[in-house]
Structure formats: C-alpha cells, structure tokens
Amino acid sequence: KAGVTQTxxxxxxxxxxxxxxxxxPISGHRSVSWYQQTPGQGLQFLFxxxxxxxxxxxxxxxxxxxxxxxxxxSEMNVSTLELGDSALYLCASSAPDRDxxxxxxxxxxxxxxx
Amino acid sequence: GDSxxxxxxxxxxxxxxxxxxxxxxxxxxxxxxxxYVQYPGEGLQLLLKATKADDKGSNKGFxxxxxxxxxxxxxxxxxVQVSDSAVYFxxxxxxxxxxxxxxxxxxxxxxxx
Numbered sequence: 449k450a451g452v453t454q455t456x457x458x459x460x461x462x463x464x465x466x467x468x469x470x471x472x473p474i475s476g477h478r479s480v481s482w483y484q485q486t487p488g489q490g491l492q493f494l495f496x497x498x499x500x501x502x503x504x505x506x507x508x509x510x511x512x513x514x515x516x517x518x519x520x521x522s523e524m525n526v527s528t529l530e531l532g533d534s535a536l537y538l539c540a541s542s543a544p545d546r547d548x549x550x551x552x553x554x555x556x557x558x559x560x561x562x
Numbered sequence: 563g564d565s566x567x568x569x570x571x572x573x574x575x576x577x578x579x580x581x582x583x584x585x586x587x588x589x590x591x592x593x594x595x596x597x598y599v600q601y602p603g604e605g606l607q608l609l610l611k612a613t614k615a616d617d618k619g620s621n622k623g624f625x626x627x628x629x630x631x632x633x634x635x636x637x638x639x640x641x642v643q644v645s646d647s648a649v650y651f652x653x654x655x656x657x658x659x660x661x662x663x664x665x666x667x668x669x670x671x672x673x674x675x
Contacts, residue, residue, distance in 0.1 A: 481662060506662070549611070
C-alpha cells in the first residue's frame with residue numbers, strides 16, 4: 449500500500465507570495481492532518497480534516513488555510529508569506545474508524561521564504 | 563493543556579551502547595503515547611506506541627513502557643547501531659474527536675562507530 453505523498457518536496461517563494469501544498473493520504477484514510485516543523489518551535493499542529501470538514505485547528509493565523517477533497521486528498525494554502533513561514537510542512541493521514549490515534553506521515557514539503 | 567517533555571539532545575553514544583531517552587507528559591485524560599523517528603531528510607515514522615497504562619510498545623529493538631504513576635514513556639534500546647542515528651520524538655494523543663498529536667521537542671541521537 450502506498451504511503452502518504454506530498455508535493456512538491458521543495459519550494460522557494462518570496463515574501464508576500466502565496467503557496468499551495470498538496471497531500472495524498474494512504475488509500476482508505478479519511479483523516480488528514482497538517483503540521484509545521486521548525487528548529488525553534490518544533491512540530492506544531494496546523495489543522496485536521498475529515499470527510500472534507502475541518503475538525504480541529506491549531507493556533508496559526510488565518511493566512512494558513514486548508515481544504516480536503518472528496519477523494520481525501522488535501523491541500524494547504526499560505527497567503528502573504530512571511531520569512532518565518534520557512535519550515536518543513538508535514539502531512540499525516542489516519543483511519544479514525546479503525547485506528548484513530550495512529551498517524552502516518554509523509555516526507556514533507558520544505559518551504560523556503562526569501 | 564497537554565504537553566510532552568523529553569530530554570534535550572544531542573545524545574552521542576558509541577555503537578552497542580545502551581540507550582535511554584526520557585519522556586514525561588501531562589494530560590487531562592488517558593492519552594495514547596507514541597515514539598516517532600525522523601531520519602535525515604525524511605518525514606516522521608511511527609516507531610512504537612502504547613495505548614494504556616503498563617502497556618509496552620516495541621519495535622526494531624526499541625521499547626517503551628507507559629507508566630501512569632510517573633507519567634513517563636521512556637525510550638530504551640539495549641544495543642544501538644549507527645543506523646539508529648536520527649531525531650526521536652515523544653508524542654501523545656488524547657484519542658478523542660481531537661485527532662491532533664502533541665509532540666515533544668525531539669532528541670537528536672548520534673551513534674559513533
């Protein structure tokens with residue numbers, strides 16, 4: 449069974465631009481969560497989607513948004529990029545009806561904002 | 563709120579040494595506990611987990627026991643290898659409708675040949 453995939457793997461943007469990252473969960477997984485990883489703050493929860501609905505949200509500004517499609521694929525968008533948004537963005541999927549607490553992570557998208 | 567505290571690194575050991583990475587947690591309920599590992603340039607991989615008190619998770623020679631009385635979930639391995647060099651994250655999940663995982667800061671492990 450294929451794992452979680454994320455595209456693109458690397459991205460360079462400039463301040464003020466916006467960016468969209470994509471995540472394809474493991475087949476059959478309907479929950480997708482997003483995390484931001486930085487050296488200073490570590491791993492921080494952004495939001496979680498289940499069946500196209502946002503179920504939970506972390507403490508990030510409204511510039512960070514996401515959505516989920518009917519095939520469970522998810523995208524996250526960051527508008528008006530700031531230097532501090534440079535990070536590794538990780539996506540994780542899970543199957544809440546079978547194993548609600550175990551999340552499987554993708555390789556991440558490394559975003560550099562110049 | 564819930565939180566996870568793990569020992570700061572980096573931890574440097576020689577090959578075949580015994581490893582312990584300490585992890586303690588605070589939680590309002592009865593969380594599930596996890597250890598994730600991140601190899602250089604990769605995402606996180608689930609290493610092991612335990613869902614209730616006194617459960618022992620194990621995988622690839624690593625073990626951790628869910629200790630409710632001390633709110634701890636220390637990671638141990640009897641004989642480390644160079645290939646174990648990575649960053650290790652202790653984490654918890656309340657397992658309710660809230661699916662988010664709360665991670666510790668991570669401990670970088672270097673194994674010398």
